[in-house]
Structure formats: C-alpha cells, structure tokens
Amino acid sequence: MRLTFAIGERLEPDLEKYIIESTTEIFETMVFMELQPGKRHMGSDIDMDADIASCIGFGGDIRGLIGVHCPLDVATGITGAMLGMEFDEITDDVKDAIGEIANMIAGGVKTGLTGNNKDIQLAVPSTVCGKSLRIGGPARGSSLVIPFTVDGGTFYVEMRYMLS
Numbered sequence: 001m002r003l004t005f006a007i008g009e010r011l012e013p014d015l016e017k018y019i020i021e022s023t024t025e026i027f028e029t030m031v032f033m034e035l036q037p038g039k040r041h042m043g044s045d046i047d048m049d050a051d052i053a054s055c056i057g058f059g060g061d062i063r064g065l066i067g068v069h070c071p072l073d074v075a076t077g078i079t080g081a082m083l084g085m086e087f088d089e090i091t092d093d094v095k096d097a098i099g100e101i102a103n104m105i106a107g108g109v110k111t112g113l114t115g116n117n118k119d120i121q122l123a124v125p126s127t128v129c130g131k132s133l134r135i136g137g138p139a140r141g142s143s144l145v146i147p148f149t150v151d152g153g154t155f156y157v158e159m160r161y162m163l164s
Contacts (some may be wrong), residue, residue: 015070015109019066019146019157022108024054027150033081036146048156051075051131052090054102057123058110064161065112066109068102072087078086090129105157123164141148 020037027035030092050069058064070078076087088095102125110120133160141162 001013003083013161015112015144015161016146018109018112019105019144019159021112022105023148023157025108026104030104031078031081031101031159033078033150036149039125039151041142041145041147044084046147046156048145048158049154050156052098052127052129054095054096054099054125054127056106056125058101058106058120060121061118062113062118062120062163064159065157066102067160068098068105068108068155069158070155072155074150074153074155077150095127095129099127102127109159 014049022059023037027033029143048069049071050073051072051076053067053069055065055149057063075090075094075098078101081095082097087095099111106122106125110122113120141160143158143160145156145158146155
C-alpha cells in the first residue's frame, strides 16, 4: 500500500505498519498485555469511544499528531498492567501511562520515518479527559485510525498528518 501525501510523493513502507509494529512492541515489552490490531480506517468518520486521549504533535518533513484514545476501562486496565496496580478511575498515573504510550508509539513511527529519509521532531504529549473526545489536525491532511483490542475493550491510535 502507498499513501499519497502531496502531488506525486509517496511514503514507503506505510504508516499503518509503523503504528502496528510500534504498538505491538510496546504492549509486549512494557505493558505485558496481548493485543489484536483491527482493520484500519482512513478519514475521520470513525466513532471512537474515549474517556481519555493523549496526543503528541510532530513537525519536520511531515507534520501532524498521533493520538491514543481509550475508554475508561481500557485506560485503567493498561495502566494497571504497566504498574502492577489496580485503577478504577482516571488518576495522574493513568494520564501519565497513556501519555507515555502515545510518546512511545510516536517514537516508533518517527524511527520508521527517519529510516525512510524523513526528518521528524516530536513534541511533548498532552492528555485530556472527558466524554466524546476528538482531536484536530492539519485541515487538509489525512487521517489514519487503527483500533486495537485488549482484554477489557478497544482503544484507538490515530495519526493525522500532511507533508510540510
């Protein structure tokens, strides 16, 4: 698969692969939870159930953001698996854990893009809590969303991007 970013420019290998590989590695080595990637969605027409979202912006040859969107039960389950504790509400530890996962996924995507001769700089993650959360991104950019199922539910990794 080739993703078109600008007139005639293509990025290989695709961003979907970077996101899936990075997320899988993080869950195998840091979270210790099995996960199953779902079917990717292009565009912003996917309904994501999320009580917490953590986003990290990036700039350089490609600009945009990567977001991790989780319902409460999934966010607390992921944090509990990472820290060896139980959580039943969104605490600072849960916010930090989901922010760190977004940061690590973005780092994996950056590594893949750098290997593809793209210069990328990452920002610091921001985490928000609430109901029916949505993130914005480049108005003329593209959006890629990949659902991941873990024990307890589904979370989403979203990447909104465009070439600079």
